[in-house]
Amino acid sequence: MLRAFNIQHSTFNIHMLYLLLIFFPIAMAASAFVLRKNSGMAISVALGAVITMMLIAAQIPLDDPTRFLGVTLTLNALNRMFMLLFLALAGFAIVGAWHLPHGENFVPTALLMLSEVCAVLLLQNPFITTLLLAVTGLSAVLAIVDLPAGTSSLVGTRAIAAALKYMVLMVLSATLMYIAFVLTDIFRPGELPGRLSLSHFILALLAVSFALRLALIPFHAWLIDLMEHAEPLVVALVITLLNTSSLLVLLLAFQSFPTLLIDNEGPLAVMRIGSLLSAVLGAGLSLGAGSLRRALGYLILYDCGMVFYGLASVSSLGLAGAVFGALNQTLAVLLLLVSLSLLERPDGRPPGVLRRDLLRRWPVAGAGLLAGGLALIGIPPLGGAMSRLLIYQAAAEKGWIELLALLAATLLAGLGLARAAHERLLGPSEDEAAPEPLMLGETELDRPAPRRLAPEPRSAAALTLILLLICLSIGLYPGPLLATIDGAIRELAFIRAL
Template structure:
């Protein structure tokens, strides 16, 4: 099974190459290869998740070069969960893009899509900070092309800003790696954890500076205040289906904080992250209320819900981390669902785009209203869906923190704001009818199959809710594994010479 750990990285690379060959002729073959590879990827990641849940941390050294000198891929419960989440979301988005002909608005959608998966899966599996930087760049380069897919002045403007912000982030990433390597002499995460514990006193300052700078880069990727301003315009400017895939990208930053914080830096950034996450939550849901277009609503909702996740992560405590891990797939799927519903609204009502205004009735309106209600309940964290359970876990775990009053007040207050915003948007879009504009003489019935990917994501939320007991147990075990630094080091690094004797 150890060699299978490399499959989530290799499979998208091969699929991207094959689909690229059919970009001009027989493009349906390229689309079929991409969707088939993504479905196969989902099956492989489920197998890896089963393997991770039954054993400990597993490491695979590419080329048989042992750590810390070679490239090592590390699979544990956290990485396996992120792989399954990514592949399931990618399958829904790729099918949606094919059904709605989004993939035919440019030549390279499916190759870029697969390279995006390559970068995401590599970031979740790598055990080395430099390779984490490399996979970050792979997924960012692919995201540049996907952001601009379909063209348009709005996407070009958002794309330029997105590129500039991420180039700055990449530069800071390299500076942080240089500082950490200069102090510890390694970039392997397990090896750095060992060496950080025995640094001389004179090197502690540089090590902390490198760690804080690296955490700031991850906070930029996760859109944490004050580094969040790039996200609303970029995600609102992209095609909604592309933005649905991008819902996982903020979680890459959160994942990197979860991975490196307890392992290397002992949660040193937590005291700065908690107020930043609470401020991000407030700004995100205020923007959620003020938005006048569905794409902006979904983008600000993603910021606010990711901030709830980061609030729990920033406590760097085992029970809070378990609540954060349960909430992580929920917020990703709920935001992606809202983006796919936005795309259906744009396509099916045929006027006013995604503006939150009343329009004449149109076929499929009732179905969209039901999907929007479910997506709104999920994103706001209301019962009976899994967001309510995730918030309860986070609120309960925060009681041991000195920040618990602020955390309770902000989470409960922003939940109320989210309910008001979603009620306003839903009533305007699906309950009110504007009869002033003459309705079209003929309007073809929508293709109801286009709603299947959104239904798939909703089914995932239902499964996450129905299986709350086993899922919570898995996340608690994953949380224990995250804080078991010694176990991670033993799994990745070879035993020292003479250890057997």
């Protein structure tokens, strides 16, 4: 009896940990919403909530499923690694809100999205997960159209249009995903011989659904619009939390329905070709981008294409490269967008003037932008190098044409980053020129006071340096993460079936 009591007590504790991960950030989001006028207090509350969630996630036993209200909840090593990463990056973004532009309700919305993403990673029901992904998209819309904090300006019409476009596409993605999962329930392998297999149609629905969420070309317009018209911190949360969690849901779909991959060699080849085109076109478009924001958006599209290619390869090497690439993307994108927010801060120079000396003017932010771009491209010794190596090896197994296409995409992405850096970062100093001599009858009091250029905010600069060091350390010492990812990939049922 005592043993049964202990088992029930342990099960109850696990239930409570799962529920805390989902509902505790919602309660703290409500508190942060009440305190939103006092940004310092709201940020402090949110940071405490994020640290508490990290401690809770670390206490949950791995691969110990439990049921709550008929729904299975579990946490494997891969999902816990990404959950801790999401929580840490959300904490970094909340810290960045001290000095970087954001909306009045950015902090409570971030906590709300964290709750939804934790639920996505814990739940094993594809139907509920689909609905949660749709809800995360709606939460992101709230952050996009949020009123800017500390100013009297309203949300721009282009930002509202970008939010509406994103909402419509995310609802469409969730609808296609839901239809695909409904069809998997009625699909029976071997039925209707000689006709088009239903598994082809299901895989096509899933591919289009996740291509919409990951902004693969030609479904990329929403990401470019967000990059141009939304606050960088909001875009960082959308890409790091929502897009990466979508990749993990796709892995869950393959794990739940491995039969979709067994007789779909042709459709998987089409998915690989589509991701190749997305990577090549995204990298090529970065060469002709008219603004720094657009150039960075196309580099992110290139990286999404590379990651999706690793998933579509359905091999141990390709999946390990895709998961490692998704992890690197979350870090690199946050580093890129935090650096971009710093570079766009007013510094005392005339507004609206194109500046070409951003690395000289903002050395930490400029270095962070360059490092984030190089990490996305996969240049050693940054974190993306190991991901690219694994994906290149997976492509070599499929044929030299696909490998050459990936290498060409990487070359174009490098040229696009070099062009953006040459135009905006590496130009000559644009500091004020030496004062001209006094004219006849003029005194120093007659001249306007000299402009003082604002320095980089120390806390935001320190945040940028920390992110840069994390990217560098992962690139130099990828072994521990790669071992965890490789072990999780080898446990997937569809890998063993193939």
